[in-house]
Amino acid sequence: MFVDVIQWRFGNEITLIAEINVTADRITVYDDVLDGRFRDTLKLDNQTGFLTITDITDEQTGDYVLEVNGVEQKTFNVHISESVESVFVLEGNSVTLNSNFAVVIRWRFGNTLIAEINKQDDRFTVYDDVLDGRFRDRLKLDNQTGSLTITNITTEHDGVYKQETNFWTTEFFLAVFIEISVKEGDSVTLNSDITEMKRYGWIRWRFGNKKTLIAVINKRVDRFTVNNDVLDGRFRDRLNLDNQTGSLTITNITTEHAGVYKIKMMVSDSFSFKGFRVSVYAHLPVPVISRDYLSSSCSLVCSAVNVSHVTLSWYKGNRLLSSISASNLNISLSLPLEVEYQDKNTYSCVINNPVINQTQHLNITQLCHTCSDCCGPTEAVIRLVLSALVGVATVILLVYDIRSRRAEQHQAHIHTSET
Structure with a gap:
């Protein structure tokens, strides 16, 4: 088959990102598409048509489609296997870092040894007095699996945990959620704790259980993006991203914006994570x-x-x-x-x-004035009844008095006539 045109496309929208036109002797990479996420990362081999993505991040994960002469030939699904597993937990809760089976397992916090298992020697040890005792009475080591549980977690336990065996090392980044409460209509800033981003640094902000991407900074390609229109536009005109620090501000916040925010950062050639749980409260009426x-x-x-x-x-x-x-x-x-x-x-x-x-x-x-000043409904009814009875009695007495006087006058008139 004569190959005239080779094209590489990416994502659900099948965006053209690179092509070779043999007839025109032209090789082109379209690295400015899709907000520049491929800028300076695409290399196209003019002999084989192979496409290389360098310095890959999770923005470049997805489906890559190879087309030859306008016909789809193959699809490649690219994903990133994280070298560091992120674990998020609320302060005061417990978390278990799972282990793969091994005869010898060492757990470290940073570079400090905090627990180890040697099944061959039947030795299981936790070193919970290290680091000023921050782990005291908080570490539980599973003798069967080697998994490590940290209980009653505080921000002191935030950081990198390493599981080391004789054959491999697994890293976990434990991030303790920062709890933030705010009034509806106010603004809140979620701080990255970065003073200034370096040349090759990048940041991604995600929201909610579905981890929706809402903001991105990629210093290498000079990209600063806020995704205002995701999630039915609930963040439209409300997100402010600090280009220097990566901190994110949500303005005019409502209960729709309550939830979990996570930031993943590449800082000084290593990954870092932070998590925030934002609670939004409506204005209260006066009781x-x-x-x-x-x-x-x-x-x-x-x-x-x-x-x-x-x-x-x-x-x-x-x-x-x-x-x-x-x-x-x-x-x-x-x-x-x-x-x-x-x-x-x-x-x-x-x-x-x-x-x-x-x-x-x-x-x-x-x-709470007394009933001498006023009365309640029950007493008012009683008083009304008594007043009515007094009124009726007064009328009866008045009628009786009038009739008595008339009778006396009539008797006096008869007596006078007889005389």
């Missing part, structure tokens, strides 16, 4: 204090409607009296309190979440 007039005592109720992830509390001065919490979405909360009519203490009802609180102070004089 309402009302009185239950059906009760004979001064019974009060503090309430709030359409709230979630909040705590509603009664305070006497600075002392907590009672509280109730809710994690469900958009529910109503109410909390009762009974006080004495002549109570001189200060009471307040507070609704709060981790970033907002609203307080309503109790005005005892207004809500």
